[in-house]
Amino acid sequence: MISRFVRGRRIRAKLVVLSTVVAGSALVLAGIAFWAYQSILYVEALKRESSTIAQMLADNSIAALTFSDKAAATEIANTLRAEPRVAKACFFGSSDAVMAIYRRSGEPGDCPPANPHVVARFTPHHLLIFHPVSFNAETVGSVYLEIDLAEMYGMWIRFGIISAIVLCMATLFAMGISSKLQRTISEPILHLASIASQVSGSGHYSLRALKTSDDETGQLIDQFNDMMAKISERDKELKRAQDELELRVEERTQSLRVEIAERKAVEQSLVNAKLAAEEANAAKSGFLANMSHELRTPLNAILGYSEMLEEDARAAGNTTAVSDLQRILFAGRHLLNLVNDVLDISKIEAGALQLHLETVHSNDITREVVATVEPLARNNGNRLELRVDGGGFMRVDVLKFRQSLLNLLSNACKFTSNGTISLTVARSVQGDSKMLRWDVRDTGVGISETDMKRLFQPFSQVDSSSTRRHGGTGLGLAISQRLCSMMGGSITLASAPGVGSTFTVHMPAVDQ
């Protein structure tokens, strides 16, 4: 209850209340203890004194009771007038007859039945005492005393009143003293509190509390001041860091802007370059397509007339002219092939090539291709081997696929002499899809690692010298690969220089 009362108060009131409560409760406790001690002492003393009186009365009345002398007994009883605490006394003879009665004025004159034993008993208002009267170990009677307890109660009440007065005065005194003394504790704290509230209100960390003592409050004030110093130092540092940060952010923003502008310029130039390149590429392809077309027309005329002339010369038996004309025919056909290749790659790159897809069985294509290549292989003393491990249907542009396969096989024949060219057809699986696979293996010159990378680029052969030796535009592989990938397949290469090369064609298999 006290703590609830104190909790809401200011520190001054708390200190006063606390010290007053402490002093007051100590006084109350001390008072109660003293009162209890006094009461016990009083009761013990009363019992002792009363027993002594009873003992003396018993001794004095031996003869009177022995001789049943009522007058003598009454005389002895009347000596009790000197003791105001005795309310009543009775003397009993040996036959328990009442021999004498003493009573204080106002007390009733009756006696309780005699009791031959020593008794000391308290009732609410009296202390009752029986004491036997004996002479030479013979009981000649007994004495009964009634001691009034009014005096004891009076003492208790007086003690209570005095205690209450003393308690009140002492509590008032304690309040006065504590309200004086609490200032030594409360004032530094209140000062500190007011400084703290000023600081939190105004934000001036330069304010300092005044130290007035060296005790814990003094230490508290010192630490508060230290803390304030540190806070104000940190505040400054923070401000400095913030300023620096702003400056750096500004600088960085500036440099980023410049960088962004630069990048935009680069990007723009790249876009322009790309557009230019695309335009250039399209122009090139268009040019090549037009050129090839334009070239084919006169070439066809040349080839047609050369054949006619050759037939005429053969019929006329002019052998010299026949061999010359055959040379013209061969060169013209080669030129036509070159022009066709250029036309194909141009169409592919320009996205203008139209595929005519149909479903065909692998064996049909393989058979045709082998028949076509066989004489070519024999030319360089090569042996052609065919092995069919499996086959199936596929959906391709038959002409274009055959062209690709022929290209691979004729390359193998071209770059191998007195070796073996093998074609293996099989089914295979790539990921989830069923594929058909052609392996074209030769035992020719082989291709180095670096050359493999360039091999599928247009206009490239392993070296420029080989172009001259073997003829061809170097467009064959590039065209073949592009055609295969347009039909959903691929061409890959594995090779080791001096051992031979293996080109592998994969095409997706379809159901009938």
Next chain:
Amino acid sequence: MRANRSALRAGGAIALIAMSLSLCAAQEPIPDEYQVRAAIIVNIVRFVTFKQNGDDLRGPIRLCLLGYDQQSALLEGYLSAHPVDGRPFQVRRLSNSERPEGCQALYVSPGERRRFDEISEALLGAGVLTISDDRTFAFSGGIVGLPVVGERIEIQVNLVRAEQSGIVISSRLLGLAKVIRKVANR
């Protein structure tokens, strides 16, 4: 008698024992004078310490009767029924010529007063407690007198004679008795 009166000491409470003696219950008939006196004699013996050599402290209390009257007869009967501190009374009647040898207490009938005077010095030497109803007994050589004064029996004690006999009487009894401190004036 006038001299005797002057010898009386005024102090001393007068024991007036009339009716309600310890031996009687309240509802019993009022005891007569002789019975009361017999009770007094027994109680007096309680408060008396006999001469050391004559009292073996354990044996019977030897009481002799000098002369024989109504009181003597009643006393004889009463004593045999009332021992003191567990010691019974041994009562002996002295014949005319018999010397009071071996007596610790002697009850003298008022009629034997002359004979008492003859042997009183011898009794003194023998330390015998002498008791009589005679009004002048305690004033004239006896130790305890139990005369009737008014309506009550008064206990008279001659302390001088008691001391001479070597008998010690309790001060408690003396509180009730009329104490005589003068040597007998015969």
